[in-house]
Each structure stands twice: as structure tokens, then as C-alpha cells.
Amino acid sequence: MKTMISVGLRFCGGCNPEIDRVGVVDRLKDAVQQRGMPAAFVTDKQVPADLILLINGCKHACLDEAYVSQGQGPPILSVRGEMVGDMYVKEEDIPDFLVERIAQALR
């Protein structure tokens, strides 16, 4: 039986996003489900997470300062508008890109 991993979802405030943050996450959840990946998404910050997924609406990435620069805790994936980490990724490609990254984390 596969072990279920918990993906802690963290949204930025969304003041002026260049991507549809909720849309990206919805499509990511669908893709994860279709591939039968044992991953559950949680937004409750009290629930321990195996992986943190930051959903920043733009490249400025307000969340990164609080999470990435701390350099501790579970691994972090950061969506920064049309970037994931240090790579440019078009909005429509972000869910598939994230699925691959989550699959890597599961391995």
C-alpha cells in the first residue's frame, strides 16, 4: 500500500496575481487524482506536511520570504506567477510541472 503524503498548500494574499492561483491548484488536484498519486492537499497550517507548496500569484513571491529563506522544515515547492522555483513555466503548464515534482518527492 502506498503511503499518503500530505502537501501543505499555502496561498499568498493574491493582491494582483498574474496567474489564476485557485485554478492552478484545482487542475493540479485533478491531475494528481487522475494519476492515482497518494497525495492529500491540506491548507490547515497546524497539520504537519511532508511537502509545502507555495502558491504565489506573481514573481515577487511574498510567501518565499517567510518559507524559503528560513531554510528549514519540509521540502518546499514555490509557484511564483509564471515561474516554479527558478524556472519559467507558462500558467497552463504549471499543474503538470508540479505533478512531476510531487512524484519526485514521493519517490
Added chain:
Amino acid sequence: MSMMTGKEYIESLRELNPEVYFFGQKIKSIVDEPMFQPHIHTAAMTYELAHRPEYEEIMTATSHLTGEKINRFTHIHQSVDDLVKKVRMMRLLGQKTGTCFQRCVGLDGLNGVYVATYDMDQKYGTDYHERFKNWLIQVQQNDWMPSGAMTDARGDRSLRPCQQKNKDTYLHIKERLKDGIIVSGVKAHITGAINSHEILTMPTRTMGEEDKDFALSFAVPSNTKGVTFIFSRQTNDTRRLDSPLDAGNPKYGIVGGEAIIIFEDVFVPNERIFMAGEYDFTTELVETFAGYHRSNYGGCKVGLADIVIGGSYWTADAHGISKASHIIDKLTDMIAMAETCWSCSLACSYEGYKTPSGAYHINPLLANVVKLNITRMVYEWMRLAQDIAGGKIITLPSEKDLENPQLGGIIEECFVGKEGFPTADIIKMLRLIENMSVGAGLPEAMHGAGSPAAQKIMIARRSGIDKKMDFAKSVAGISEDKDFEKIIGTDEKTYWDETKKKIQEKRPQIC
């Protein structure tokens, strides 16, 4: 070598001795040429202030490549804080000189090429980024001033570079050799070009596959064989040959001492080539450079506004009208416009982000808004400065008349102000306002870092108009508003049906 002082910078130019023409004549020593000296003094200020404890926090940085203390004008931005300090540095230098201090173009070129070469190497496996870093270390350690040479002469704008009758209207590769390239072509309006140690070239526009010989970036020393400069004219420029008083800003001049750069069969060795045919990265390089450069204008031009506002108030005070309500109203408008532009520069810096290269970039949308505002507001605050200054700024006699024993006394009487304000000082201030508000500084604010149309293209492209339509449709009730439905606890249609029914029941006289 450590950071140069202003004086050391000027001496370093003496050693460089590039081939420069002005008024059809070759200039033997650029440092000793009175037409060039104000521009050189201004660039020297970028060196001098880096040595002053009261300015070093924004004038210097720590190199991410060597760990050494460097002049911020050679720094690659490593954080949002670096971006903010850069625009603070621009305002400071504007306040200190009242004109363009020229060195920001090279700084923005360094950062733009740094970002683009990294991305090029990721795609093509080239080593442009390493080459560039090696050259950058030399720039930092020698405290060089590179000019940022982007704009080509461009010829017939309806034609692509490769379609031009004369290929030299764009800088291009003529020949590819094993150890380098041979280039020819003409760059125009290049700020600070004659008093820069190096020339950093960049493509002027998006290039297609057929233009790949024009997709070009490299650096060469300014005294390279085959490189010739023609120094450009500015409004009232030869007044600086007449007398310091007539010149307006005799110490620092007006605008950036722009020049045409002619490249005739110039050899560029491989280690100094940073793009040679990668046409698909020309847009990225142009836009990255332009974004950095446009972000500066709410810093430097606001520094100039500080001087013009201060000068306008001083002039009003000298004439006894500083308390008049219309003067206060105009000054307040000038201040509000200047601080609006400053806010834009700060905002686009605070909203900056980390690129894949590790360098930080400004928010491009806001940076273009900065520059678009500058193309309008500088004209408006300079108009108000002229309004406050009065007609004297265009009718003043010359310094020679003032010094004439028979005329000087009459002029003193004619232009005297309130007690405590000598006539000579009043004339000095009016000449400064004339220099800043009537001269080449205005079209520089219009076209420097790109004309308004270029900013509007970028703003339209990056504004996210589709998302704005979604917001409008949601609030208008055309599309679903999930948040509203959560608040009311039902769907919108049911809510409005019930609401209409309640209104009908309570207020039948209206229906």
C-alpha cells in the same frame, strides 16, 4: 585596483584617450575639452560619493562574485534591497548634479546581459554567462564605467535590420573567425559614451532568424581600433565656452553627453562576446535592460525635480512672493508629481523578483509606468518652474554685460530682488532653471530609455486585461461570484428573486 575617486576616474580617462570628434574636429584630449568637462564631472560624482561615509550605504555594494566592496554602479542586484538602493542612489546623484550622471545605462546593461546570458546558456549550452562573469569581475575590480550601447542608427524603420540598404545602420557581425568576430555598424544616442572605459553593446530590438547577425552583444574598450565617437550637440551647449554664468549648470552640464559610436571592422575576441546570433533571446535582453533602465527615471529625474523645486522656491522668495497662494499651489503640484514618480520607482523595486540567474529584476509593468509618467510629468513640473521663474529666464543679459563697467550697475538694478538676495545669485539661479527646464533635458525625459509608445506596448502586454475583465464581470453579476454566494448563503439568482419579492411586498406604491 580598488574603487576610484572622482579625480582618479578623470585621470583614468586621460590614459584611455579614445578617438572622439566634435564640430568636425578630432579632440586631442577629452579630459581637457571644455565642451566635455561638465559631463565628465557629473560621471566623476558617481565615483566620488562612493568614498564618503555618509553615502556609502547606497553608493557601494558587496560583489557576489568576489566578496569585495565595489561601487554599486558595477553591482548585480542580489535582493529587493539592492533594487531599492539603486533608485535611492539615482535620486541622490540627481540632487548632487542636476543632470544625467550617465553611469546607470552601463549598470542596467550589466544586469540585463547577466540575466539573459544565463538563460541563453540553459537553452543552448553556450558559455556566454561565464564569459560575461569573467569580464564583469574586471569591471568591478577596475571600477570601470561601461557605456550601455543599445540603440542602433536604424535607417528605414519599416524594414528589418537584414533588409536595410546599408547594413551599417545596425551593428552586425561581418565575419565569424575562430577566435572572435569582426563587427561593423553604428550605435546612436549613447549616453556617457566618450567618457566610458568600455562599451557594452546590446541588440536594439527583437530580431528574427534572418536577422541573426544583428543579434549581438559584446564588450570592447572605448579605445579599440576601429571605434570612433561623434559627440552630440545639446541646446545652448556652446554657452559653456562663453561664460560659466551663461551656461546655467557649468559644473555638470545638461543631459548625458550623448554620442554616436561608429564601429568599422572591429575585432571582438571570443571571451568578450555575450550573444552572437541567438536571435530568440533578443526580446528578453531588450526588455530586461529596458525594465531596469525605465525603473531609474523616478529616481534620477526626481533628484532633478528636487533642485528645480528648491530653485523655484528660492527664486520666489528672492522676489518676495514665496507666500503668495498661487506660488505655494504650483510648488505643491510640483512636489506631488515628483513624489508620485518616486513612489513608482520604489514600488517597482519593492515588487522585484529573483530571476533564474539569481539576479533580481524590477517589476516590469510598474517600471514602464514609472517611465511613462516621466514622459509627461517632467514637462509639467518644468512648465510650473518656468511659470514661477517669470520671463526673466529667457531675457537675461550675458555675464559679459554684467561685467561691463558701464552696464553692470544698470543690470544690477534691473534684476535686483528682496534684500539679502544679490543680483548675481538671482541670475545664477534663473540660468540654472533655464538650463534644466528649457534645454535638452525635456526630450531626454521623453525618449531616454525608450519613447512613450514603447512603454505603452509593455504596459498593455503586462497589464493582465483578461483578469481585469473577469473582475468586472464578477462584480457586474455577469459571471459567478462565489464569495458573494458564500456571504448570502444561496446562489445569486435565488437571492435576487427573493430580494425583489421582499421589495414588492414592502414598497407596493413604487411598483
